Amino acid sequence: xxxxxxxxxxxxxxxxxxxxxxxxxxxxxxxxxxxxxxxxxxxxxxxxxxxxxxxxxxxxxxxxxxxxxxxxxxxxxxxxxxxxxxxxxxxxxxxxxxxxxxxxxxxxxxxxxxxxxxxxxxxxx
Numbered sequence: 001x002x003x004x005x006x007x008x009x010x011x012x013x014x015x016x017x018x019x020x021x022x023x024x025x026x027x028x029x030x031x032x033x034x035x036x037x038x039x040x041x042x043x044x045x046x047x048x049x050x051x052x053x054x055x056x057x058x059x060x061x062x063x064x065x066x067x068x069x070x071x072x073x074x075x076x077x078x079x080x081x082x083x084x085x086x087x088x089x090x091x092x093x094x095x096x097x098x099x100x101x102x103x104x105x106x107x108x109x110x111x112x113x114x115x116x117x118x119x120x121x122x123x124x125x
Contacts, residue, residue, distance in 0.1 A: 043060070045070075046062050046064060047063065048065065049063070049064050050062065050064075051064050053070065069087075072087050072090075073087065094106060
């Protein structure tokens with residue numbers, strides 16, 4: 001550390017230079033350690049990070065997962081059996097985890113008019 005100039009006065013907001021933190025030193029040595037990134041968080045971060053790809057002479061910035069899928073599709077079209085297997089696994093995973101649509105089907109029966117009234121908010125009778 002350098003010797004302070006003669007006109008340097010120690011006081012409020014001006015600690016002695018020899019007791020100041022060194023460059024890159026933390027003031028909280030016993031701080032809570034950073035939480036380890038989970039595998040899911042790491043995959044999300046890596047697969048969603050943007051990369052540059054060139055398609056038909058155009059450079060586009062897309063998420064890594066999209067670049068991987070497009071490369072697999074190109075290899076599948078050229079006849080790669082392993083690319084086809086991987087894409088089939090991706091498609092099966094996507095169809096299992098896709099948001100399901102809710103569909104309500106009424107079957108004619110004794111309680112159908114009552115349920116229909118409750119849903120539509122109308123009163124019969």
